[in-house]
Amino acid sequence: MAAAAPDEHKPARRWHIAVFLAPAVLVYTAIMIIPLFSTLVQSLFGPEGGQRVFVGLRNFQTLFGDPRWAASFWNALWNNTWFFIIHMLVQNPVGVLLAAILSNPSLRLRGFYRTAIFVPTILSFVIVGFVWKLILSPLWGVAPNMLDAIGLKHLFAPWLGQEGAALTTLALVSVWQFVGIPMMLIYAALLSIPDEVIEAAEIDGVTGAKQFFKIQLPLILPTIGIISILTFVGNFNAFDLIYVSQGAQAGPNGATDILGTLLYRTFFGFQLQQGDPNMGAAIATMMFLIILVGVSIYLFGIQSRMRRYQF
Amino acid sequence: MTAARSSLARSVAAHAILIAYTLIALFPVFVIVVNAFKARRDIFNTPLALPTPESFSLVGFETVTSQGNFLLYFQNSLIVTVVALACVLLFGAMAAFALSEYRFRGNTLMGLYLALGIMIPIRLGTVAILQIMVASGLVNTLTALILVYTAQGLPLAIFILSEFMRSVSDDLKNAGRVDGLSEYRIFFTLVLPLVRPALATVAVFTMIPIWNDLWFPLILAPAESTKTVTLGAQMFIGQFVTNWNAVLAALTLAIVPVLVLYLIFSRQLIRGITSGAVK
Structure with a gap:
């Protein structure tokens, strides 16, 4: 973990830095950063034969290529x-x-x-x-x-x-x-x-x-x-x-x-x-x-x- | 003479604009609260009149208390807000102390990492957050909401608190070290009491979005037993659309506690905005 890394050379003396940082970093990483990246990654997956498989940019092709999807996306973006x-x-x-x-x-x-x-x-x-x-x-x-x-x-x-x-x-x-x-x-x-x-x-x-x-x-x-x-x-x-x-x-x-x-x-x-x-x-x-x-x-x-x- | 007259005119104009805007800001709230205490006929006939002995009626509140679980919703909101707030303040202050007090490798990087969440809204990770909560069996628990709101509140809390902690005198902390206090004692007994005003500011900023959030209760905890006031009011009003007395009463019940809290803490809030947030 990044928080513990700085302690390498004087481990005994500076553990408290890690202790101070750990709760915030853990909650923030687990509930915010990981889900955020996991969401980004999942946009590259899709269902195929009952399983979620890697489909590259297909979801985005649907979003921009399929007239119904594209119409609602551009409508929402313009409204926004x-x-x-x-x-x-x-x-x-x-x-x-x-x-x-x-x-x-x-x-x-x-x-x-x-x-x-x-x-x-x-x-x-x-x-x-x-x-x-x-x-x-x-x-x-x-x-x-x-x-x-x-x-x-x-x-x-x-x-x-x-x-x-x-x-x-x-x-x-x-x-x-x-x-x-x-x-x-x-x-x-x-x-x-x-x-x-x-x-x-x-x-x-x-x-x-x-x-x-x-x-x-x-x-x-x-x-x-x-x-x-x-x-x-x-x-x-x-x-x-x-x-x-x-x-x-x-x-x-x-x-x-x-x-x-x-x-x-x-x-x-x-x-x-x-x-x-x-x-x-x-x-x-x-x-x-x-x-x-x-x-x-x-x-x-x-x-x-x-x-x-x-x- | 002309100068005095023009300054008088300017002051009248200033008050006129401010009074006009104050009316715009308060009028909708006023109309809702006043009509919640009137009988149905009078709500429609004289919507702008104060309740009189003839028009006074509590029928809306009776419907709300008999049909809705507002007491439970209040309890849920209170638990979620208080626990998440305590976590944000404690964890946030600890992390802010580590970042502002010690020089260590990766300090700046860690600060930037933790500040990312100020600009990127946590909602964008909802798809994966729901999956995590489903996988860990936390859906429809208050714990799920507490975890999400803690993560949501931390970035800004750390950012504001570390600004304040830099201003705590080094001499004081070093004196504590000479006296043999551990780093933990220095943090809890010397530094925390000194940044209390900053903690209060952060508390207000963190509390309002948690109490008012609709998105995460709707997605993570929509069960009857875990509804928050915001979600409960939304669903109740959705069901009772045509019962005007009940809708107005529910809205009043949702407005009044927040308004009372605001009037108690408004000075703190305004001082917080005008001192800390502008840096």
Whole structure:
């Protein structure tokens, strides 16, 4: 084991390093790393004559070659990308705006606002999914009544049931839930900018919105980078919200199907389709590669080029 | 004079935006909890009104308590969360101590290996995790969930804790060594108490995703006796879709404990995010 290796020359004295590392390394390796690699390997196997045999890239050929598989995979990938785009376009700007307002030290009730706006983030997807399903339900009428109150009733539609609107609606629900995280991280980054920098800007006559865009925003770009990659990994791994509000079929007509729900259906089967662990592993492998590419672009392409300011 | 007026205007605008967003954040929760205490007719007729003596009704909660096993689900969630959390904190702190305190061959490599899991979600290994759990007979046990959540929580815990442990003074530890304390005593009696704030931060970050997870309970432990609150609520609501009182009551039961815990620990959580996580 790697943890014990360093002890070779002075075994008696440094056993404690191995003891300290062992529990974490064992659990992590056995439950996370080995299954991850085993899943990747299983994507290369398939059933043949009642046994699982090595089939090379056949599962991937099926995934991309078979029109039905390819259609659902590309549909899920595109939906997932759209889900991510909505997060980037709505969640980050709203988070930055709220954080910028909150970071004003003379603002009263800061603690109250912070606590309240973070509430949705601690709720589970199950709660969030059902709560919004009820509120947007045309049966109950909370959403139409509220739109009526501001004279916009004609805008209401059963969004979760419409192919064109369901995915965007769910993405916005997810943004509603998670906006607290970018808000908090950016808020923390804004607080860590030293007063001298702000004072210097003020002496130079740079104030208000101009100050924010010219001074603060460039300084918090690394934080926005971290938030973006966290959002990316979270979105391409999402499942719960769609499953809770639209079911494993990700209706209407697959309009809200993302990679997580596709993986679940493929692995466990649904209705008449049998579950297929090897095709499931192939989809998990594709998700792994997508996340790996995203993380690599961030680490090598973005983060290494971003200048970090140390104060 | 104009400066004062413009700063007043700006402060009004700031409060207006924050109040508007606070309403957006809290309104859905408010609507659910308020309507859980109303009779069916009033849920539909006056969804935005507070419960009055005439509209007050607990029929939803009666359905939930008689039809669902929510007490058992709570117990399961509590066991899974507390045990997994304890394992993450103990194992994570031990590993973080080894990585930050000792120089040994492979230290950096080990740190990177353990950090992999921060970016790669454990869900992608589900196919093989289920096979392992089936092979070892752990399907439909809370142990399966505890193991998975321990593995899931460790990478971030080790990462954050080792940052903090580097800041513990060397003099203190060396003084302990001079006094003949073993490395284990130094860790448990000197270092651990000093990183307590960091442990609290890690605890909150680890706890929320465990308590809220639906994926692994659904796949590894869907039996009635091992359902967690999240899965239990999901299935209960799925069965009682048309019973609005029961659905609203179940949602309220799922929201309120988390909300109360959050209000107690929110300061800790927010301080944790604003100090530790940004590094």
